[in-house]
Amino acid sequence: METVTLTHTAALARLGHALSDETRTRILLALREAPAYPSDLADALGVSRQVMSNQLACLRGCGLVESIPDGRRTLYRLGDAHLASALGDLLTLVLAVDPECCGPDCTCA
Secondary structure: OOOOOHHHHHHHHHHHHHHOOHHHHHHHHHHHHOOEOHHHHHHHHOOOHHHHHHHHHHHHHOOOEEEEEEOOEEEEEEOOHHHHHHHHHHHOOOOOOOOOOOOOOOOOO
16 A cells, blocks of 8 residues: 655645636646647637636646746646646546535535
8 A cells, every 4th residue: 555645645635726726627638738828728718818827826836837938938838747647537537426415506615
């Protein structure tokens, strides 16, 4: 059995926080496919550049994405190659959601 440390739980908590927001989730899934510039991500996801900037700052702060200066622009990519496969694994999950608990007024959050 693998030993789980506080570092592991902190990393999973950061990932959970990131995935709790639909826009951040969509950004991570887009970056799973290829690195991208914020303006291109904003256009592809249909959000403002300000929203994209804020969400990328959050993801960068969590260590999930990294920024790479590219002349006057900045390219973003996933912070760890393992994250792409982990997101792929999460996409294969099948969940049985209890509508009594997780409906529009869900208090699980």
